[in-house]
Amino acid sequence: DIVMTQSPDSLVVSLGERATINCKSSQSVLYSSNNKNCLAWYQQKPGQPPELLFYWASTREFGVPERFSGSGSGTDFTLTISSLQAEDVAVYFCQQYCATPLTFGGGTKVEIK
């Protein structure tokens, strides 16, 4: 199985400051057919199901604010919130879909300082 490791486990950031979440896969998730990375990011607010933020590592889902960005390639990926807002308090997960079983990172909890 491809193991997805997120860091940090939790993050406390002031309003308006940058939040950076890392996700590392145990093997490359580069999809050779289109040279894109099989990596998605989700946001899960308290008491709610996850919501898709990005797929193909950096393709923003419709409606996701531009302060969110996804980057990275191969085995190392980053989710960045450029200016943290109160409504961004959530747990963020990465997921690879290059290989079965599909696997998720353990999650990063983002809180406001």
Place this chain on the structure above:
Amino acid sequence: DVQLVQSGAEVKKPGESLKISCKASGYSFTSNYIAWVREMPGKGLEWMGIIYPGDSQTRYSPSFQGQVTISVDKSITTSYLQWSSLKASDTAMYYCARSSSVLDGYDWFDSWGQGTLVTVSS
């Protein structure tokens, strides 16, 4: 709007059977795979398997093969997750999710149900 509405919370005893549901609406049900995902406290998200409503083809994670059954009734646009004999370790939140279905079911999930909490306790 795409909607996945799951059945309500369940409290069961070990050894009992259970079937939970996920009702889809707002899109062509037979066009997208439906996945089931387990969330256990402190253990993150685990992909259990997928089903293609068009032909009911299922694929399971090795961790869940033989432990659960995923099915679908396309006449009522509903997918099911069932257990024949629950264990305490099945206590978790279970989500259904619609696969984008770009990569034949092994994809990202673009819509999620609200979750069904299953508690198994004697």
